[in-house]
Amino acid sequence: MEATGLSVGKSVLGGALGYAKSTVAEEVALQLGITRDQAFIRDELEMMLSFLMAAHEEQDENKVVKTWVKQVRDVAYDVEDCLQDLAVRIGKPSWWCFLRTLVDRHCVATRMKELRAKVEDVSQRNVRYRLIKGTGPKPAKRAGPSSTSDATMFGIEETRRQKDRAKVDLSQLINEGNDDLRVIAVWGTSGLLGQTVVIKGEYNNLMRSKKFKLYAWIRIVHPFNPLDFLQCIMRQFYQTSLEEARKTQEITSIGAQVLKKIGVMKQDELVDAFTEYASEKSYLIVLNDLSTFEEWDWISKYFPNNKKGSRIIVSTEQGEVARLCVSQESVMSELKQSSVDQSIFAFYNKVNIY
Structure with missing residues (x-):
């Protein structure tokens, strides 16, 4: 029995x-x-x-x-x-x-x-x-x-x-791999704040190291506005480019004129300018608080794979959105930056580092 x-x-x-x-x-x-x-x-x-x-x-x-x-x-x-x-x-x-x-x-x-x-x-x-x-x-x-x-x-x-x-380290995911564009989607179990702190720390470290030529941190506004998005990213791209160049006062004045011009560009003009600018240099872009796959579907088509090792980090409160931003076959790993109160996961595609 x-x-x-x-x-x-x-x-x-x-x-x-x-x-x-x-x-x-x-x-x-x-x-x-x-x-x-x-x-x-x-x-x-x-x-x-x-x-x-x-x-x-x-x-x-x-x-x-x-x-x-x-x-x-x-x-x-x-x-x-x-x-x-x-x-x-x-x-x-x-x-x-x-x-x-x-x-x-x-x-x-x-x-x-x-x-x-x-x-x-x-x-x-x-x-x-x-x-x-x-x-x-x-x-x-x-x-x-x-x-x-x-x-x-x-x-x-x-x-x-x-x-x-x-567990994997976020900086490792950013730095490893070849020169292809890589998307890393981050999702946490306890809301956006914890993962934002982790991503911001890595973002600041990379800005100090000047690993990439262009940087932009974009908080997605809801409802999503394509024109505002393009203007915001172009301003940050141009500002970081000027800071890196450290040109003369004359160049800075020209830069101010360009920034002013960005504010009056039409959407098609901004798309052309963004595509041309992003194709020439390596970039790191953080998209914070992405809420739907439809937003990502619109945004992603304008990011060129410029073969310069560029990276996009997507931060979202939706696990399914994080997975779809990378691919259906993406790998999910818990980040070492997780805490006792929150598990933070990264979705990414495995790459050949050789």
């Missing part, structure tokens, strides 16, 4: 773990901003499955173990039901529009945190009551009472180290 209970528990937990690790679950977590909770639940389920396998090998008849196995099975059902429910709901356009409101995002986040707490509580009971011994060959001498706890903590720490090694 015990073996049957363990087998059923392993089967149910294995199904829940498979779903928690699936691409669908990761996509749901990404769009709802709950990737940290989803990752924690996934890792805890993996540890529970390992403990169940150890219990099965030991054929433990302890009634307390039976109770714990039942609790593991129940929480596995809850995890799978919750993730599947969110996946079904997010597939309905009307519900997704409704979910985008702050109140409903809060409700989803609360539900996931409650589920996370339940998973964590069940996992800790195994450690608290030392229900299942460690795996591997049985030692001749009885292991100390803290061996299971130590093994559990080691597994958690090893998982954390592996995640840290997988």
